[in-house]
Each structure stands twice: as structure tokens, then as C-alpha cells.
Amino acid sequence: MTIADRGFHYVWPNSLGGTEDLQRWDWELLGSVVQGVIDRGGIGRPAALRLAVHIRGGEAEARLLQLEVEGMAAAWFDGKPESTYVAGGPGDGSDPIPGENPGMPTVTALKWPSGESAVLSVSAGAKGPTGGNVMLMGSHGTVYHDIGPSAIDGPESRSE
Amino acid sequence: MATYGVVAVGGNRTHLESYARAFAIDPRCELIAVADEPGLSEYREGLNRLLASELGVPYLPLEQALARDDVHIVCMCADVERRGRVASSCAAAGKHLYLDKPLAGSVEDAETIAGAVEAAGVVNQMFTHVTTGWAGAAKQAIESGEIGELRAVHCDMLMAKGRPGTVPPGTVRQERPSDGRFTFVEAKRELFDMGVYPISLLTWLTGQRVKTVYGVTGNYFFKEHESLGIEDFGLLVLTMEDGLVASITAGRIGATSHPRGGQQRVTLIGSSGIATFSEGEPHIEVFNGDPPFVAPTVHPFDPMSMWASTSRDVQPGPKDRWLPFDVTEQRADIEAFVDCVETGSVPEVTARDAVHHIEVIMAGYKSAASGEAVEL
Numbered sequence: 001m002t003i004a005d006r007g008f009h010y011v012w013p014n015s016l017g018g019t020e021d022l023q024r025w026d027w028e029l030l031g032s033v034v035q036g037v038i039d040r041g042g043i044g045r046p047a048a049l050r051l052a053v054h055i056r057g058g059e060a061e062a063r064l065l066q067l068e069v070e071g072m073a074a075a076w077f078d079g080k081p082e083s084t085y086v087a088g089g090p091g092d093g094s095d096p097i098p099g100e101n102p103g104m105p106t107v108t109a110l111k112w113p114s115g116e117s118a119v120l121s122v123s124a125g126a127k128g129p130t131g132g133n134v135m136l137m138g139s140h141g142t143v144y145h146d147i148g149p150s151a152i153d154g155p156e157s158r159s160e
Numbered sequence: 161m162a163t164y165g166v167v168a169v170g171g172n173r174t175h176l177e178s179y180a181r182a183f184a185i186d187p188r189c190e191l192i193a194v195a196d197e198p199g200l201s202e203y204r205e206g207l208n209r210l211l212a213s214e215l216g217v218p219y220l221p222l223e224q225a226l227a228r229d230d231v232h233i234v235c236m237c238a239d240v241e242r243r244g245r246v247a248s249s250c251a252a253a254g255k256h257l258y259l260d261k262p263l264a265g266s267v268e269d270a271e272t273i274a275g276a277v278e279a280a281g282v283v284n285q286m287f288t289h290v291t292t293g294w295a296g297a298a299k300q301a302i303e304s305g306e307i308g309e310l311r312a313v314h315c316d317m318l319m320a321k322g323r324p325g326t327v328p329p330g331t332v333r334q335e336r337p338s339d340g341r342f343t344f345v346e347a348k349r350e351l352f353d354m355g356v357y358p359i360s361l362l363t364w365l366t367g368q369r370v371k372t373v374y375g376v377t378g379n380y381f382f383k384e385h386e387s388l389g390i391e392d393f394g395l396l397v398l399t400m401e402d403g404l405v406a407s408i409t410a411g412r413i414g415a416t417s418h419p420r421g422g423q424q425r426v427t428l429i430g431s432s433g434i435a436t437f438s439e440g441e442p443h444i445e446v447f448n449g450d451p452p453f454v455a456p457t458v459h460p461f462d463p464m465s466m467w468a469s470t471s472r473d474v475q476p477g478p479k480d481r482w483l484p485f486d487v488t489e490q491r492a493d494i495e496a497f498v499d500c501v502e503t504g505s506v507p508e509v510t511a512r513d514a515v516h517h518i519e520v521i522m523a524g525y526k527s528a529a530s531g532e533a534v535e536l
Contacts, residue, residue: 123311
């Protein structure tokens with residue numbers, strides 16, 4: 001399973017048996033559980049999103065991930081943004097070894113007509129585990145989530 | 161016997177409340193007086209005199225304090241709008257300067273301060289988070305090459321204070337270029353006051369200046385900010401001089417919106433992966449039958465819980481569910497400054513560095529007002 005398939009597994013160390021449990025993690029599930037918090041008024045009106053994620057992969061995976069993340073933000077803020085500003089991105093990076101280094105993270109600032117905002121950093125690289133963090137600030141509460149190593153990263157990057 | 165006499169400029173309801181006490185407990189320092197300019201408002205002078213009384217030192221006219229030979233250091237927390245003038249006169253008197261953040265309310269005032277301390281040759285440092293353990297760990301990760309070639313830096317400073325959820329429904333902020341006013345009783349401009357932390361951390365970590373600034377500000381949480389016409393949240397997307405990309409978020413999100421004092425964090429992305437360093441990590445979490453944290457009673461003269469002197473009147477219960485392994489005390493930054501005074505070395509963040517922080521913040525306001533990126 002890949003990011004492009006909208007899902008990857010989150011690896012948790014099993015502290016009892018020493019073996020790993022693979023628990024399902026994907027953007028859709030994250031989006032859904034956060035939407036539940038929003039719907040029951042758990043954070044008030046969603047106001048600002050801070051998200052940074054880095055995955056093991058290449059430019060294609062990063063582009064798909066960007067779409068995924070922007071879609072999630074649009075769902076939480078209940079509509080499309082009115083303005084977008086982008087800095088960085090794979091085209092900005094030096095790439096001494098083709099295919100080895102997809103380049104710079106894409107940092108995107110989004111603003112919605114009713115004032116909400118988001119700043120998203122999406123990147124992919126050949127090395128290191130998937131990771132990042134999500135923070136959705138609402139008018140009277142905030143959701144935090146840490147994105148951990150993924151099963152698609154391969155065994156060398158998993159928790160011991 | 162202490163080596164350095166210290167004069168504290170400012171009073172209660174400024175950061176001098178904590179800075180002055182940190183100097184007072186440093187065995188190398190002796191607090192000589194609280195001082196400030198003549199002709200202040202009754203409100204400000206009263207708060208200055210109150211702090212002097214609490215600290216057990218006299219309150220003196222600034223000129224008189226600066227003329228004393230037993231004063232070597234000035235801790236400067238004058239109102240933002242007066243900082244250019246006050247800090248320059250302290251430097252001209254040959255006093256080493258520990259400067260409150262942000263340095264000044266305009267690039268011109270910041271330049272005035274930097275020029276004055278350089279001309280006087282005094283040791284000068286602005287308060288930041290670069291002396292914290294987590295900032296040091298982030299720096300080490302960059303310098304050791306652990307994260308590979310640095311590609312992006314994302315810093316957050318979101319203060320968990322105040323009672324959120326009070327901003328009037330339908331509020332959509334329209335930013336305006338700075339009008340030069342930063343001192344209010346009820347609240348602060350948060351991109352200015354909180355934004356200086358992540359900006360200073362970013363420039364310190366990378367050793368680079370910001371080249372391009374894109375900003376967004378908002379009124380998301382508090383009626384107090386909205387009624388004053390100031391923002392409670394800001395974000396900046398930045399391009400550094402060598403093409404590195406960065407972003408910051410800064411603001412005040414409410415007392416109940418974080419398990420500790422707020423989100424203080426930096427995320428580094430390099431060619432070898434991603435790493436996050438935070439004030440609260442690593443930590444343990446405690447669950448038990450104790451009552452949960454509740455937002456403190458709103459103080460009529462400090463609804464954002466900005467100052468210890470007012471917060472103690474409406475003391476909230478402790479936030480004790482989420483406990484970091486290690487916490488850097490605020491006095492570490494002052495100890496680092498006194499170290500520099502002792503050795504004659506240059507502090508990690510000087511007034512000259514801080515001029516650039518103000519340039520970035522002001523560009524952020526300009527960008528948020530226009531919707532366009534600003535080149536520095």
C-alpha cells in the first residue's frame with residue numbers, strides 16, 4: 001500500500017511481545033476523526049491549521065500528498081481557499097543524483113474567504129522515516145497529532 | 161560581593177517582573193534600582209514604583225541611575241514605543257544592555273539601538289529562546305549533519321493563555337501596515353510579540369537572513385484583540401537568502417488549548433528526514449482523578465494573563481498532566497548574558513540581529529495587508 005492509495009500503516013512497537021502491530025493510519029481516517037471533533041463543537045470554529053509532513057518517496061508521492069493535505073484542509077474549513085501562496089517545492093532544490101533527492105519541501109499558505117488560514121509543508125525524500133505534525137486551532141480548542149514512522153518506510157526506520 | 165550592578169528599566173506588567181528577579185538571584189549581580197524616564201503616565205510610573213517596592217530597591221530617574229559608577233548593566237523593558245530612545249541613552253552611558261523582546265516598534269528605532277550599542281562597544285543581548293535546551297538540540301542536529309542538508313525550518317510559538325472563544329462570530333481580519341502602537345493594557349499584537357521568538361530562532365539556527373516574507377494575520381480567539389484592532393494570530397512563509405524555505409506561526413490560542421504553556425516547537429526537514437524539537441518533549445502524561453485544569457478567572461486589567469503580578473491574583477490550578485523531562489528556566493538566558501559580560505564575548509542574539517527580526521515582522525504586516533509577498 002502506498003500514499004497514492006490514500007493509506008499507509010502506522011507502526012507501533014509492541015512492548016509486550018517484542019513484535020510489531022500494524023495499525024491502520026491514513027489521511028482519510030485522520031480527517032474523519034478530526035471532523036468528528038469539529039462537528040461536536042470540540043474546538044469551536046476551526047481557524048488555523050499548521051501541518052508539516054515528510055514522507056519517504058519521490059516527487060510524485062509528494063504531489064499526491066499535497067493534494068491530499070489541501071483536500072483535508074478544505075474539508076475542515078468547509079470550502080476552498082480564496083488565496084494560495086507557495087514557496088519552495090521540488091523545482092527549487094539542487095539534485096546532484098537524479099532520483100535520489102526530490103528537492104525542497106513545498107510550503108503553502110492558504111487563506112479562506114471567512115478568514116481561516118493554513119500553512120502546510122509537504123516533502124518527500126529518499127532517506128529517513130515518515131514524520132510530521134498536525135495542529136488544528138479552533139476558536140476555543142486545538143487538535144494535535146504527531147505523524148510517526150510508516151510501514152512503507154521499510155524496516156530500518158521502524159521503532160525498535 | 162556581586163561584580164555587576166544592575167538597573168532595571170520598566171516595572172510591573174512588563175517582562176521586567178521576571179527579568180529583574182532573575183538578575184537578582186544571579187550571585188554575580190546586585191540589583192541597584194528600578195529606573196525610568198521622567199514624565200511617564202501615572203499608570204506606568206505607578207507600576208514601576210510598585211516593582212521597585214516589591215524588589216526592595218529605590219525607584220530612580222533614569223538619568224540619575226545611568227550616572228552611577230556602580231551600575232554596569234541595564235535590563236531594559238521600557239514600553240516598546242520608547243525603546244529606541246531609552247536603550248540608546250543607556251548605551252551612550254556605557255552600560256551593558258539586556259534588552260526585552262521585540263527590540264523596538266519600528267526598523268528605524270531598532271537601527272538606532274543597534275547603532276548606539278555598537279558605537280558604545282557594550283555587550284548587548286535580546287531575550288529569546290535560543291538558550292533553551294530544545295533550541296540547542298535543534299542546532300546540534302543541524303550542525304552534526306544528522307538531518308542531512310537542511311531544506312526547511314518550521315517554528316511555532318503559540319501561547320496558551322487567555323480565555324478563548326470570545327471573538328465575535330463573523331470576524332474577518334483586514335490587516336493594515338503597522339501604526340507604530342504596540343502597548344495596550346488588555347492584549348498584545350501577537351505576530352509582533354510572539355512572532356519574534358520563532359523568527360529569532362529561525363535566523364539563529366540557520367545563520368541566514370530572510371529574503372522573502374508572505375504573511376497572514378487573523379482574529380480567531382479573543383474579543384480583546386478584535387476590539388483593539390490587533391491580531392491574535394499570525395503566520396509567515398519565508399524564503400531565506402540561500403533558498404531554504406521556512407515558516408512560523410505565532411499567537412495566543414487560549415489557556416485550555418494546550419497541555420502546558422503553549423506550543424514552542426521547531427521542525428527541521430533535511431535531506432535525511434524530519435525532526436521536531438519542542439519545549440515539552442520528551443514528556444510523560446499523567447491521568448488520575450484530580451480535577452482537570454480550568455481557565456483562570458479573567459483579570460479585568462490583564463485578561464490575557466500576560467503578567468505574573470496580575471495572574472497571582474487569579475491563580476489558576478496547575479497544569480500537571482503533561483510533564484517534560486527537562487525545562488529550561490527563563491533565567492538561563494540572563495545567565496548567558498552575564499557570562500558574555502564577564503568574558504567580553506558576543507551574545508548569541510544581539511541588537512544588530514534583532515533589527516532583522518523587526519524587518520521581518522514589519523514585512524509580515526505589510527504582506528498581510530496587501531496579500532502579496534514582500535522582498536527584503
